[in-house]
Amino acid sequence: MRSQHLKATLLITAAAFAVGAQAQQDSTTAGIEAYREALQDGNPADLYVDSGAEIWKKKAGPKDASLEKCDLGLGPGKVKGAYAQLPRYFKDTNKVQDLESRLLTCMEKLQGVDTAPIIKAGFNSPQKADLVALSAYVSSESKGMKVKVSLAHPKEKQMYDLGRRLFYYEAGQYDFACATCHGQEGKRIRLQDLPYIPSAEGAAKGWTTWPAYRVSSGQMWSMQWRINDCFRQQRFPEPIYASDVTIAISSFMAGNSNGAVMQTPGIKR
Amino acid sequence: MTFNKKTTVALSLVAAMTAAGTALAAPPALPKDGSWGPGAGNATFDAMMQSGFQTRGIANVERLKQDPTQELCSNPVTAYSEKNAKLREQLQAANEATIKYPADGKLMGDWKNGEKIAQSGKGLTWSDKAGEANGGNCYNCHQITKKELSYGTIGPSLYNYGKLRGNSEEIVKYTWGKIYNAKATNLCSLMPRAGAMGVLTEAQIRDLVALLLDPESPVNQ
Numbered sequence: 001m002r003s004q005h006l007k008a009t010l011l012i013t014a015a016a017f018a019v020g021a022q023a024q025q026d027s028t029t030a031g032i033e034a035y036r037e038a039l040q041d042g043n044p045a046d047l048y049v050d051s052g053a054e055i056w057k058k059k060a061g062p063k064d065a066s067l068e069k070c071d072l073g074l075g076p077g078k079v080k081g082a083y084a085q086l087p088r089y090f091k092d093t094n095k096v097q098d099l100e101s102r103l104l105t106c107m108e109k110l111q112g113v114d115t116a117p118i119i120k121a122g123f124n125s126p127q128k129a130d131l132v133a134l135s136a137y138v139s140s141e142s143k144g145m146k147v148k149v150s151l152a153h154p155k156e157k158q159m160y161d162l163g164r165r166l167f168y169y170e171a172g173q174y175d176f177a178c179a180t181c182h183g184q185e186g187k188r189i190r191l192q193d194l195p196y197i198p199s200a201e202g203a204a205k206g207w208t209t210w211p212a213y214r215v216s217s218g219q220m221w222s223m224q225w226r227i228n229d230c231f232r233q234q235r236f237p238e239p240i241y242a243s244d245v246t247i248a249i250s251s252f253m254a255g256n257s258n259g260a261v262m263q264t265p266g267i268k269r
Numbered sequence: 270m271t272f273n274k275k276t277t278v279a280l281s282l283v284a285a286m287t288a289a290g291t292a293l294a295a296p297p298a299l300p301k302d303g304s305w306g307p308g309a310g311n312a313t314f315d316a317m318m319q320s321g322f323q324t325r326g327i328a329n330v331e332r333l334k335q336d337p338t339q340e341l342c343s344n345p346v347t348a349y350s351e352k353n354a355k356l357r358e359q360l361q362a363a364n365e366a367t368i369k370y371p372a373d374g375k376l377m378g379d380w381k382n383g384e385k386i387a388q389s390g391k392g393l394t395w396s397d398k399a400g401e402a403n404g405g406n407c408y409n410c411h412q413i414t415k416k417e418l419s420y421g422t423i424g425p426s427l428y429n430y431g432k433l434r435g436n437s438e439e440i441v442k443y444t445w446g447k448i449y450n451a452k453a454t455n456l457c458s459l460m461p462r463a464g465a466m467g468v469l470t471e472a473q474i475r476d477l478v479a480l481l482l483d484p485e486s487p488v489n490q
Contacts, residue, residue, distance in 0.1 A: 151297070155308075157308060158307075158309060160297070160306075161309035162308070162314060162317055164305065164306075165305040166317075168343050169318075169335075169343050171332055171333050171335050171339055173332070173461070173466040173467065174406075174461040174468065175339055175461055179345070180423075180459050183345075184423070186422075187423045188421050188422050189409045189421040189423070190419045190420065190421050191418075191419050192421075198296065200292075200293035200295060201293060203296070232328075232395055233394060235332070235393045236333070237322040237323060237324050237330045237332055237333065237395070239322055240321055240323050243320060243321035244320065248317065255296065256296040258293065259294055
């Protein structure tokens with residue numbers, strides 16, 4: 001009897017929602033949600049994870065060496081859990097590095113590769129393809145782990161602070177900053193939800209789901225690629241690949257996300 | 270079961286832990302004095318910006334230079350501080366002074382064109398070409414007509430904008446000014462200064478004013 005009553009109430013409530021344009025709006029949003037959920041099954045990013053794992057082991061460069069001894073922060077060759085703790089300070093370079101800048105260091109040191117042409121190359125180029133695959137692979141080895149990014153070293157705190165300052169930095173003909181779109185709770189552009197990055201939950205929505213496979217473009221994007229395209233839409237000049245600008249904004253997002261669970265590589269519409 | 274002090278403390282601890290189970294730690298707070306932290310002063314920040322960006326296509330590194338309005342509004346702590354009240358007044362007046370009205374006095378154009386401009390998100394990225402018309406990007410942030418369901422929510426809904434306000438000369442002028450330079454009425458508004466920064470032409474702004482104020486426009490149906 002009671003459950004019958006409840007059902008009736010629910011039906012009436014549902015009917016009340018199904019009035020006019022509001023219902024259209026709701027069903028658009030619900031449709032997108034359902035689509036996103038369906039995407040979780042069989043993420044094409046897995047293909048990039050596999051090829052990244054092969055690139056990691058493959059001998060290359062003038063020194064004919066693999067990346068297997070690359071130190072991503074947890075010691076040479078330790079990949080498991082490394083991504084969840086990046087960006088971090090590295091003693092050997094005396095710099096705070098994110099995954100991709102650290103991979104460049106390993107390519108230079110272990111393989112003797114000149115990375116200048118890789119830095120210059122576009123994200124769609126074959127020179128960048130290895131780094132995108134490697135970032136899919138390394139990030140997959142932190143899936144399910146908690147973000148644990150240290151801000152204890154003065155350079156780590158500095159990178160975080162610089163990233164925060166950059167987040168609020170307005171410029172260009174549109175007066176846009178990262179904060180223009182990501183500085184408030186619960187907003188969206190068109191139908192795209194915008195995470196509020198200064199909050200832990202908001203930062204985690206972005207940070208723990210990239211690198212990701214983008215269904216709309218059929219491309220695997222690394223975090224550097226994601227950040228690059230944000231600045232494009234912000235009408236800024238182009239951030240140089242693996243520059244401190246990109247590491248600073250990553251440190252801000254990662255530092256805010258501490259404790260959230262990595263879901264990498266992700267999948268996006 | 271009777272509660273003694275110990276059980277009460279234990280129970281509230283459990284409750285607190287359950288509540289904190291999914292919540293993440295709050296990120297480090299911004300310094301209250303408006304500074305950015307010891308390592309992020311002007312010299313270090315400027316050096317990072319200068320070495321970190323490159324010109325690509327039409328997106329020149331010159332774009333990184335801030336005008337005084339952008340500089341003030343880039344600090345969430347000091348943008349609204351009491352100390353800067355005078356500066357805010359000056360800057361708002363300076364923004365107001367940028368608003369130019371058409372020589373022929375015609376402020377309303379064609380709402381149908383206005384709708385196309387409002388829909389377009391094109392313009393001024395490094396993948397856009399020089400000389401192409403920029404879009405208004407309006408739907409990115411505003412609801413405008415009832416028909417377009419894909420609208421953003423950063424700005425307020427503009428549906429029925431004219432129906433609610435009428436289209437007196439005063440309202441038409443105000444609307445023109447808002448699109449031309451939103452910072453003239455709200456200094457740290459998130460809305461681009463479409464006219465003052467040369468994003469939209471006079472003809473485009475005219476059509477957008479019509480989209481908002483023409484009684485025939487779907488905005489006002």
